[in-house]
Amino acid sequence: MSDDIAGAPVTGYAPAPNRTTSSEDIPARLTFLRFLVRPLVSAHVDRPLFRDIQRYAKQIDGYCRRLDYQRTRMGDAVRLVRNPVMGTVSAPPPRLDLPSRRVLTLTTLLAAACEEVEGGVTLVRLSEIVAEITRSTDRALTPYDPDRLTERRALAKAAEQLEHWGILRKRATLVADLQEWTDSRTGIGAGYDVDRDALLLFVTPGTITLAAYQEDQLAQAPQVRAQRFGTTAWNSALDAAEPPESEPAEDPGQDEESPAAIWETQRQATRVVRHLRALVETPALLYGDLLPDEAELARVQRGLRAETVLGLIGGSIEARSEGLVWISTEVDCPATVDWPTHKTESWAALMIADKAGRDGHRDADGFVHLDTRDVDHIVEDLLDWKGHLFRKDLQGRPAETRTAAEEVLRWLGMLRTGPDGSWRLSPVMGRYRDPELIEPSPATHQDDLFTHPAHDATGDDAYDASLTPDSRRASSDHAASTEPDGEPA
Structure with a gap:
């Protein structure tokens, strides 16, 4: 996330050193984080996690109350129920290999x-x-x-x-x-x-009923449909390329029991919970995704939001001009996404996003916008430059390369695409650096395969000094060498 827009310094929040912490707080938070990642746990599948959830049940129930979640147990199975708020649930992006x-x-x-x-x-x-x-x-x-x-x-x-x-x-x-x-x-x-216990917890009818009821309320208030919340960068069902700009004007004569009035009351009452869920689940709260009054509340109370999240899942919080982002401090964090990887579409997506971040138009909220033609040009330039290192099925195929990169970036929650193919990159993408693709260095006996002979005035063959093995840096797998600015989950 860049801080060049508003010019405000980056504020870091970490657990206060003088805060009283019991010996069970840290393992309880880590257990809750693992529970968030795997919300249905059976004893026969993951007995250590099931045992820890029971051991820290009191603390986990307290964490759930802050987020309006529930811990439900049935025999040797336990389930974390994410109650819907205003018809939606803040959840991480679906995994890349999500079944059809x-x-x-x-x-x-x-x-x-x-x-x-x-x-x-x-x-x-x-x-x-x-x-x-x-x-x-x-x-x-x-x-x-x-x-x-x-x-x-x-x-x-x-x-x-x-x-x-x-x-x-x-x-x-x-x-x-x-x-x-x-x-x-x-x-x-x-x-x-x-496993009958796990089967009974697999689907929670009460949650579905509540979500359907809230959806029905929204359907009865079409004037607030465009201001619906829960459609953030991570789970947007509407056209997320157009963020909310203003609040709906209140009608002085509006019935307090009308669907629109009830919906507005619920929006005001659930602001804190929705902001906390965004930080815990996604893991960034971006002001550009919020209505003006919510964005102002999040800015003013950013310290309170950070302190609460640190008490729920630990780690640290960075306050930037574009919003708040949670940073893992665990070496093996269960919520950390394994990215970038050595796959072509992984480092290609990172390179395309980095170039798009420099070439696109950055708005006041830190989001980067590009039209579909600009994206095509970036992909084509990358193929011309490093296409020979791509996987065979992507070499010389800009459309397939773009599709693969978009899937990766959407999976990470970093990209929103418009109906016309335009891009809107999240400010969180700025936490990753442009990878440097490294050519392989030949073995000593293979020098002649990687150097190009040049002819001098006498006609004798000579090696071009700019192409000697010493001038090349080695890479055993042709992969991207990346170094993220931080370690976001």
Whole structure:
């Protein structure tokens, strides 16, 4: 995040050295952070985390109250419920390898099928139940067809999702059984045990009901729809390229019980909770995402917000002219995203974003704007410059390279794209430096493969001194060498 806009110094907040801290505070905060990352924990999947959640249950319940969350336990499973506020939940960006929509649909249907079984069950039997559910429902749902290879593969991936959350436990069986059923529909697929406790916590109907009720309230107040909150840089459902500019004017004659008045009252009452959630979950609170009164409140009370977050998940807070950002101080932080990586799309996204940050128009809130043509030019320049180091399927393909970079940046929550392909980069992107791509250095016996002979006036061959191995820096994997300014989660 740049601080050149407002000229204000960077303020750092860290736990006060004279603050009384019990021996359980630090492990309790770390446990809560791990709980945020994995909100459904079964004892048989992650017993250490399950044990720690029970050990620090009192502290975690206190943290949940500050954020309007709930800790719910059912037998040997525990769930962190993020109650919706004003129809939305502040949550981290979905992971890059998020399953397809069809796999997610079949995951839900597979969980419903687990309700119909007791004890052990095979994937073949679950497949039959899912097919029966989709045939008998009156909802607009594409029927599941186990005769299709793509459908069986999607169901197998759905089963993997339920295994990850501890709802299905695979019995001792050959991996070939699952592959054989998936590929040719022969065999039992795999045998599972159903964890009823985890299954009951997998979906929380009360949360869905509350979100639907709040959505209905919003639908009855169309004049405040454009000022809806919860549509931030990280989970925007509306056109986030146009931030809110002003508050809706209040009608002096407006009924205090009208949907618009109720919605405005809720907005005022939930400001602090929503700001705290943004810092804990995303992990930045940007003033440009807020209405003027909320942005002013966040600026004035930035010290209070920082102190509260430090008491919830530790770390440190940086106060910048564009907002607040949480910085992890843990060596192995469970909330830290593994990025940038050695994959082409990872360091290409970083280089494109760095160039876009320098070439684009920076507004007063620190966001960088570029139209789609400018983005295309940046991608094409990068391909001309370093395209030979790209993965084969991206070499000479600017459209594919741009799509891959956009997916990475959106996954990180750093980019919002408009309907016309325009870019709006988050100020948080400024915490990362431009990587320097390094050419490989040849071995001694391979010098002739990496140097270019030049001819002098006598016709004798000579090596160009500017291309000698000593002038090259080594890299074993052609990857990007990056050094972030900080270590944001």
